[in-house]
Amino acid sequence: MQTSFRKTELWGIGIGAIIILGILPALNAFTPESNIFHISDFTINLYGKYLCYAVLAISVDLLWGYTGLLSLGQCLFFALGGYAFGMHLMLLIGKLGQYHSDLPDFMVFLGYPALPPHWVPFRSFWFAAAAVVLVPGFLALVFGFLAFRSRIRGVYFSILTQALTYGACLMFFRNDFTFGGNNGLTDFKFILGYDVRSAATQRCLFMATGVLLILTYVFCRWLTRTKFGKIQRAVRDSENRFLFSGYAAANFKLFVFVVSAIIAGLAGALYVPQVGIINPSEMAPDKSLEAVVWVAVGGRGTLIGPVVGAIAVNALKSWATRAFPDLWLIILGAMFVIVVLFLPKGIVGLPAQLFALFKQSAVYLKKKSEQPGIAAELPLKAPDSQYEKRIHPHR
Amino acid sequence: MRKEFILTAEGVSKSFDGFKAINDLNFYLDAGELRTIIGPNGAGKSTFLDLITGRTRPDDGQIEFKGTPVTKKTEYQIYRMGIGRKFQTPSVYSDHTVYENILLGLKGSRSVWSAIFGRVTPAQNEQIYHVLEIIHLKDKAQVRAGALAHGQKQWLEIGMLIAQDPELMLVDEPAAGMTDEETARTGELLLSLAGKHTIIVIEHDMVFVRQLASKVTVLHQGHVLCEGSLDHVQNDERVIEVYLGRKKKHDAIHPEH
Ligand SMILES: Nc1ncnc2c1ncn2[C@@H]1O[C@H](COP(=O)(O)OP(=O)(O)OP(=O)(O)O)[C@@H](O)[C@H]1O
Ligand SMILES: [Mg+2]
Numbered sequence: 142m143q144t145s146f147r148k149t150e151l152w153g154i155g156i157g158a159i160i161i162l163g164i165l166p167a168l169n170a171f172t173p174e175s176n177i178f179h180i181s182d183f184t185i186n187l188y189g190k191y192l193c194y195a196v197l198a199i200s201v202d203l204l205w206g207y208t209g210l211l212s213l214g215q216c217l218f219f220a221l222g223g224y225a226f227g228m229h230l231m232l233l234i235g236k237l238g239q240y241h242s243d244l245p246d247f248m249v250f251l252g253y254p255a256l257p258p259h260w261v262p263f264r265s266f267w268f269a270a271a272a273v274v275l276v277p278g279f280l281a282l283v284f285g286f287l288a289f290r291s292r293i294r295g296v297y298f299s300i301l302t303q304a305l306t307y308g309a310c311l312m313f314f315r316n317d318f319t320f321g322g323n324n325g326l327t328d329f330k331f332i333l334g335y336d337v338r339s340a341a342t343q344r345c346l347f348m349a350t351g352v353l354l355i356l357t358y359v360f361c362r363w364l365t366r367t368k369f370g371k372i373q374r375a376v377r378d379s380e381n382r383f384l385f386s387g388y389a390a391a392n393f394k395l396f397v398f399v400v401s402a403i404i405a406g407l408a409g410a411l412y413v414p415q416v417g418i419i420n421p422s423e424m425a426p427d428k429s430l431e432a433v434v435w436v437a438v439g440g441r442g443t444l445i446g447p448v449v450g451a452i453a454v455n456a457l458k459s460w461a462t463r464a465f466p467d468l469w470l471i472i473l474g475a476m477f478v479i480v481v482l483f484l485p486k487g488i489v490g491l492p493a494q495l496f497a498l499f500k501q502s503a504v505y506l507k508k509k510s511e512q513p514g515i516a517a518e519l520p521l522k523a524p525d526s527q528y529e530k531r532i533h534p535h536r
Numbered sequence: 537m538r539k540e541f542i543l544t545a546e547g548v549s550k551s552f553d554g555f556k557a558i559n560d561l562n563f564y565l566d567a568g569e570l571r572t573i574i575g576p577n578g579a580g581k582s583t584f585l586d587l588i589t590g591r592t593r594p595d596d597g598q599i600e601f602k603g604t605p606v607t608k609k610t611e612y613q614i615y616r617m618g619i620g621r622k623f624q625t626p627s628v629y630s631d632h633t634v635y636e637n638i639l640l641g642l643k644g645s646r647s648v649w650s651a652i653f654g655r656v657t658p659a660q661n662e663q664i665y666h667v668l669e670i671i672h673l674k675d676k677a678q679v680r681a682g683a684l685a686h687g688q689k690q691w692l693e694i695g696m697l698i699a700q701d702p703e704l705m706l707v708d709e710p711a712a713g714m715t716d717e718e719t720a721r722t723g724e725l726l727l728s729l730a731g732k733h734t735i736i737v738i739e740h741d742m743v744f745v746r747q748l749a750s751k752v753t754v755l756h757q758g759h760v761l762c763e764g765s766l767d768h769v770q771n772d773e774r775v776i777e778v779y780l781g782r783k784k785k786h787d788a789i790h791p792e793h
Contacts (some may be wrong), residue, residue, distance in 0.1 A: 369651040371636055375629050382627040385589060386696065387615035388646050396648050 143171045150362075153445070154355065160349035161192070166344050182340045187459065189347035189415045190245055192354050196408035198435045198447030199357050200401040205433065206441030208397050209377030212304030213429050215405050218277035220424040222406025223413040224313075225276050227326035228260060229269030230337065230414060234330045246328065247321045254388050257319050266333065270410075277292055277406030278399050285398040289391035294380070306424050313421035325420025343415065350411045354448070357404055361444055364400075373397060434477045436443050440487025542567040542704060542734050543588070548597030550583060550758075557583045558594070565704075570730040572592045572745050573738045574769075575755035576778060579582035582624050584755070585706045588612045589621050601704065612646065620702035624738075626710045630682030634673050634692060637681050638664045641696030664699065670725070671695040687714040696724065696752035705735045711744045723747040742766075754778070 163190065165180060172179040197219050204210040231245045240249040244256060262268045287302060316322035335342045364370055372393055375383045384390050413419045422428070432451075439450020452477070462469050480487060486494060543565040550558040557580045565571055573581050587590040588599055590611045599606050606614050628637050642660060644650075656664075668674040671691040676684065681692055690710055697705055707726065711719040723744055726737060730750075739745050745752065745766055752769050754761040762772045769775050 164656060364652070367652050368639070368654060368656075369648070371632060372651050374631055375640055378629050378631050379627055382623070382629065383640075384611040385591075385615065385621050385623075386641050386700070387612045389610075389612045392648050393651070 154358065158351070158355055161354070162348050166348055169340075169344055182343060183408035185340075185347050186343050189343070189350050190412065191455050192347070192350040193408045193415070194432070194435065194451040195448040196350070196354050196357050197405050197432055198360055198439065198451035199354075199444060200404040200408070201432050202436045202441050202444070202447040203361055203365075203401045203404070204397060205379065205436060206443070206446070208373045208394065209295075209380075210394060210398065211299045211433070212302045212398075213299045213399075213426065213433065214304075214306035215401070215432055216428040217302075217306035218281060218402040219409035219412070219428075220282065220309075220313075220419065220421075221277045222273045222409030223419040223423060224320060224326065224409075225263075225272035226269055226410035227267060227329075227413045227419040228263040228272075228320075230329040230332060231326050232256075232260070232264050233332070234328065237326065237330050245321075245326070247324060247326075251316055251322075260319070272525040273410040274403050275404050277402040277409075281399045281402030282395070285395045286391075289398075290392045292391075294321070301427050303429065305431055307426050310421050310424045310426070311425065321365045321420070323420065324523070325418060325423075326413075327418040327420070329417060331412060337414050338417070346411060346415050350408075350415070353407055353411060357407075358444055358448070361418055365444070369393075369396075431473065434473060437480050437485075438476055438487055440489035442486075442519055443489055445491045446487050453488065540567070541565060542569075542597070543601055543736075544588075545584075545599045546597055548587060548594045548599060550580075550587060550592060550594050550596075557758050558587065561597070561755075561759060563753065563760060565734065565736065568731075569732055570726070570735045570737070570748060570750040572748055572750050572752045572766075573736060573755055574616045574740065574745060574752060575602075576763070578753040580758035581755050582708055583758070585621060585708055585736075585738070588614075588706060589619060596750055610708075615648075615700075618703035619706065620697045620700045620704070621698050621706040622690075622693045622708055622710060624712070626686070626693050628681040628684075628689050628692050628696070630680065632681055633678050634668065634681055634684070635664060635677040637692055638667050638695055638699050641699040643699065643701050667695045670698060672721075687718045689713065689723075691722070694722070698729065701733075703734060705729065705733050707735060707737045709740065711739060711741050716743075720742050720747065 165185065168178050169180040169182065171186045174181070197215065201212065201215045204212050204215070234245065236243060238246040238249075240246055242249045244253060248256070263272070284302075284305060288298060293301060312318050313320055313325075314323055320326070329337045331337055332342060332346075335345075365373065372383070372388065376390055376393060380390055392404075409419075409423075431454075435450040435454045436447045437450070438454055439448065440446025455471075457472070458469060461472055463474075484491060484494065541564045543563070545561055545563040548558055548561040548563075549556065557578075559580075561580075561584065563584070573584070575581055583592065587594050588601075588606065590606065590609055590613070594607055601614075601617055601619060604617065606617065606619075609617070611636060629640065632640070639656065639660075643656065644660070655701060665674060665677070668677055671694060673684075673692060673695065676688070681689065684692060690713070694707070694710060697707070710726065711722050714722060719741060726735060726748065729735060731735075737748060737750075739748075749766075751763065752766050753763045754772075754775050755771050756778050761774055761778060762769050764772075
């Protein structure tokens with residue numbers, strides 16, 4: 142059973158890869174706009190965003206579904222990855238900005254005399270790429286170290302992560318924090334020497350996101366199948382037993398926390414050139430909550446669940462915010478409540494849930510028809526042995 | 537003189553919100569000994585194990601394992617000194633298979649690195665099946681632990697303890713919820729382990745305690761009331777008073793019992 146499951150999974154990954162890396166870009170590039178199968182540049186761009194969210198959702202689930210750590214601040218790491226790469230894109234604009242200065246527009250506007258020193262190395266693509274990984278990773282390391290060493294668990298951990306992202310959000314809103322304040326970083330022109338807004342570049346970014354998603358999926362599948370994966374679930378299900386089996390639980394949690402922050406950061410870095418802007422609202426607390434809803438809706442504790450959830454909820458959002466702009470938050474909340482109450486395993490768990498329900502009712506009906514057999518199974522014990530067994534009065 | 541003991545507790549006290557769960561407890565255990573602790577509900581038996589294993593810290597007093605104080609150490613440091621524990625309510629990983637439960641309990645490296653890149657060696661695999669055989673769960677190796685019967689969960693947790701192979705085993709109510717036959721088998725199992733490990737067993741079941749035939753410590757209100765053979769403590773005035781006296785009072789308050 143195990144092997145056949147893995148086979149279908151391999152097929153799934155293969156088919157997903159063909160669609161994301163082959164069919165969709167080809168339909169976008171090679172079909173005329175009049176063709177019914179044509180995919181517009183706008184749509185490809187939108188799908189690219191969904192894929193970024195899917196990667197983010199996997200990172201949430203690696204923490205929540207697999208390790209029992211409900212982080213309500215995962216978008217902070219997503220946004221930090223985005224900012225790190227956005228800084229590089231900002232510096233590539235060169236003199237083409239509104240003010241025709243070497244400085245990014247917002248710096249001219251705010252009267253900066255020169256590029257702040259911590260911006261300088263971001264001229265290098267590789268430095269920025271390293272920062273995409275290291276900045277979220279390092280922050281997660283420091284925060285996680287302090288939180289897990291002090292045994293902050295459960296809802297306290299969730300609240301703390303939410304507070305962390307809120308605090309960071311407020312900092313980034315400030316103009317003197319040197320990251321563009323309210324407006325953030327935007328008006329990007331180039332990426333790796335190409336026009337960032339051209340259809341071909343956007344198509345490549347879409348495919349790059351597809352590659353990131355597949356790599357993330359495969360990596361997490363591998364990790365969760367090692368002994369480490371068993372340990373993640375052990376921490377989730379019985380941290381007590383785990384601690385008293387000689388494991389330093391804090392180290393294991395810290396590792397997952399850092400890994401998932403890095404994954405989120407990578408997703409954020411690819412998100413920014415596709416949406417063309419990164420600002421502090423990306424690390425607002427409600428963004429992280431939304432990511433948790435995607436995972437819940439898709440099905441936590443699986444890897445396909447977050448992907449399905451992120452894409453489905455965001456597709457719904459794209460439609461609903463146009464059809465009923467005022468109702469989106471209510472729809473989102475209602476969805477969460479329904480999933481929590483009726484679909485504990487989300488969309489991907491629905492078939493199994495229905496099957497179990499079907500089996501249960503079958504068993505129930507069968508039992509009902511053979512009721513009289515039950516009495517014979519009652520245990521019989523000699524009364525005097527019971528008496529000698531306990532000198533204890535309360536039992 | 538003190539060096540002979542594997543575990544010593546001296547003047548240990550622990551209060552929860554003013555309630556003295558452990559009160560000036562003194563306890564000495566010889567290396568290789570099998571000891572049974574009995575006492576009424578709330579006597580502080582489990583709390584004593586919590587104090588030894590680092591789950592709670594004493595307000596007062598000293599606990600030493602082989603001459604090293606344990607009271608400032610973390611759970612995993614104490615584990616690595618060679619102390620293993622089975623909880624009162626069976627604590628197994630219910631979503632994992634029986635095999636995986638033993639694997640996670642197996643003695644060996646506890647680092648993140650080895651968890652990711654380590655492989656189960658044939659020797660470890662053999663060890664796991666050896667343990668499964670001892671606890672009569674070999675044919676259930678691939679079953680989810682959550683699907684086991686209560687008694688089997690107890691055995692599984694004892695199995696994790698055997699896999700850990702600690703010098704000192706702390707076993708909290710291993711026979712709770714077991715049938716008489718299962719209880720007897722658990723007793724045999726513990727007796728077979730007694731040669732190789734130092735063991736503390738907490739139990740309420742007097743048939744079981746008699747089967748272990750070990751020195752018995754009676755705990756009452758967080759204090760050692762009396763120690764000796766089972767026959768000795770059963771005939772001790774104070775012990776009878778604690779068990780029977782409270783029964784009378786209890787019956788007076790709840791005549792329907
Ligand atoms: N963490 C805790 N917080 C508050 N009170 C506690 C805590 N742990 C134990 N107690 C209290 O300490 C007392 C001793 O509890 P303990 O579990 O040690 O008893 P026990 O002898 O193991 O009883 P039983 O036979 O029921 O297992 C009880 O009154 C219990 O309520
Ligand atoms: Mg107890």
